[in-house]
Amino acid sequence: MRMAEEALAGFDPVEYINTPRWQESRMGLDRITQLMERLGNPQDSLRVVHVAGTNGKGSTCAYISSVLQAAGYRTGLFTSPYIIEFSDRIRIDGCNISPEALMRATLEVRAMAEAMSDHPTEFELMTAVAFVAFEQAECECAVIEVGLGGRLDSTNVLAHPEVCVLAPIALDHTHLLGDTVEAIAREKAGIIKPGATVVSACQAEGAKRVIEQAAAAFDAPVTWVNAAALSDSRLEELVQDGHAIPVRAFSYAGFPNLATRLLGSYQPQNAALAVEACLALRARGFNVSDEAICQGISSARWPGRFEIVAHEPTFIVDGGHNPQGARVLVESLKSVFPGRKVTFLVGVLADKDYSAMLRRVVPLGSAFVCIQPPNPRALPAHDLAQAIAGIAHEVPGCAGDVELHVADDIASGVACARDVAGASGLVCAFGSLYSIADIMGSLRKMQE
Numbered sequence: 001m002r003m004a005e006e007a008l009a010g011f012d013p014v015e016y017i018n019t020p021r022w023q024e025s026r027m028g029l030d031r032i033t034q035l036m037e038r039l040g041n042p043q044d045s046l047r048v049v050h051v052a053g054t055n056g057k058g059s060t061c062a063y064i065s066s067v068l069q070a071a072g073y074r075t076g077l078f079t080s081p082y083i084i085e086f087s088d089r090i091r092i093d094g095c096n097i098s099p100e101a102l103m104r105a106t107l108e109v110r111a112m113a114e115a116m117s118d119h120p121t122e123f124e125l126m127t128a129v130a131f132v133a134f135e136q137a138e139c140e141c142a143v144i145e146v147g148l149g150g151r152l153d154s155t156n157v158l159a160h161p162e163v164c165v166l167a168p169i170a171l172d173h174t175h176l177l178g179d180t181v182e183a184i185a186r187e188k189a190g191i192i193k194p195g196a197t198v199v200s201a202c203q204a205e206g207a208k209r210v211i212e213q214a215a216a217a218f219d220a221p222v223t224w225v226n227a228a229a230l231s232d233s234r235l236e237e238l239v240q241d242g243h244a245i246p247v248r249a250f251s252y253a254g255f256p257n258l259a260t261r262l263l264g265s266y267q268p269q270n271a272a273l274a275v276e277a278c279l280a281l282r283a284r285g286f287n288v289s290d291e292a293i294c295q296g297i298s299s300a301r302w303p304g305r306f307e308i309v310a311h312e313p314t315f316i317v318d319g320g321h322n323p324q325g326a327r328v329l330v331e332s333l334k335s336v337f338p339g340r341k342v343t344f345l346v347g348v349l350a351d352k353d354y355s356a357m358l359r360r361v362v363p364l365g366s367a368f369v370c371i372q373p374p375n376p377r378a379l380p381a382h383d384l385a386q387a388i389a390g391i392a393h394e395v396p397g398c399a400g401d402v403e404l405h406v407a408d409d410i411a412s413g414v415a416c417a418r419d420v421a422g423a424s425g426l427v428c429a430f431g432s433l434y435s436i437a438d439i440m441g442s443l444r445k446m447q448e
Contacts, residue, residue, distance in 0.1 A: 127147075349378055375432070
């Protein structure tokens with residue numbers, strides 16, 4: 001009855017969670033611990049895979065969730081930030097949370113949060129809503145992506161994860177997490193708990209040592225992705241319902257015929273990490289067959305990661321937003337579109353190492369259309385254009401010969417990039433996850 005009354009009164013769960021005064025980032029576990037205790041610790045009812053890392057953790061979460069669904073488990077998935085719409089962040093069996101379920105969970109969280117003297121932040125509210133929603137939906141397991149770091153991230157309220165997964169660790173958010181890979185690895189490895197199994201991607205030597213030390217402190221076994229067991233991937237076409245669907249085919253360890261629809265050159269590494277996580281779950285009693293692993297990898301979806309979203313011109317959206325992401329983006333473009341020059345639609349956040357990102361991509365670009373992401377930390381488009389111009393004069397082989405455009409908004413940036421590329425050209429949007437929803441929306445309107 002209360003929920004119906006609140007709905008009639010116009011309660012908006014998204015507006016409540018996104019209230020500006022709660023959007024500050026205050027790391028620490030005191031508020032989320034108190035909030036979850038008031039809610040009865042719903043997270044303790046779930047068997048959880050907890051995933052941290054710098055690059056690839058979202059894709060890895062998508063693979064693991066897809067495998068668990070293929071194995072017949074009712075599965076929750078919590079990721080951030082959202083790509084297309086707010087409800088992307090909380091998924092149950094591959095579907096975005098329904099408005100009704102989001103309303104129910106948010107009302108329950110609000111009742112407890114409003115009684116706290118130190119009000120939870122936006123991300124803490126979102127984390128609590130996810131755990132409540134998964135409990136209400138009777139999820140048997142959940143895949144939880146860390147928001148920032150790990151040790152002090154609100155998702156680290158989890159006391160008993162089944163498997164702790166570490167995706168590749170690199171320099172990012174250095175103002176909060178530290179300015180060395182080792183320091184950042186210590187924050188990421190903070191998700192490791194007693195009794196959990198640890199699974200990690202291949203890491204730089206310093207990060208590897210930190211992970212090994214953190215796991216040893218809890219007597220937690222560590223499984224590493226075996227790079228030598230991962231074959232070179234190849235692009236193939238899968239015919240389904242009369243349509244040819246591009247896939248990236250590869251093999252890993254005892255799985256000779258894996259394929260993913262996520263086309264980035266780095267996706268086999270993410271998939272291999274997910275395979276190891278699922279094998280760790282199997283060892284802990286989960287009924288995850290080889291067939292479920294293959295099916296889950298092939299059916300996984302993850303928007304905005306080297307995703308072909310339109311044609312004439314071919315239009316790719318990629319969420320790469322740090323130097324490592326830019327490096328693998330260039331590798332993917334060269335692999336999938338060899339010899340092609342690219343019109344880049346780019347917007348970045350001012351606190352990112354965007355100079356290093358641009359040095360990676362400038363040699364591949366024939367034109368750049370600069371936009372400003374819808375985020376308070378965004379770098380103005382004019383400043384971005386100046387940075388690109390400067391780098392184009394410095395990078396060998398460019399000689400400053402790069403066409404530059406500055407767009408007033410994202411919609412006009414999308415239109416400009418398409419016009420510059422022409423119907424037979426190639427457009428790649430990258431630089432910030434926060435731009436993707438507006439880019440996709442603009443493309444939809446143009447295709448209507």
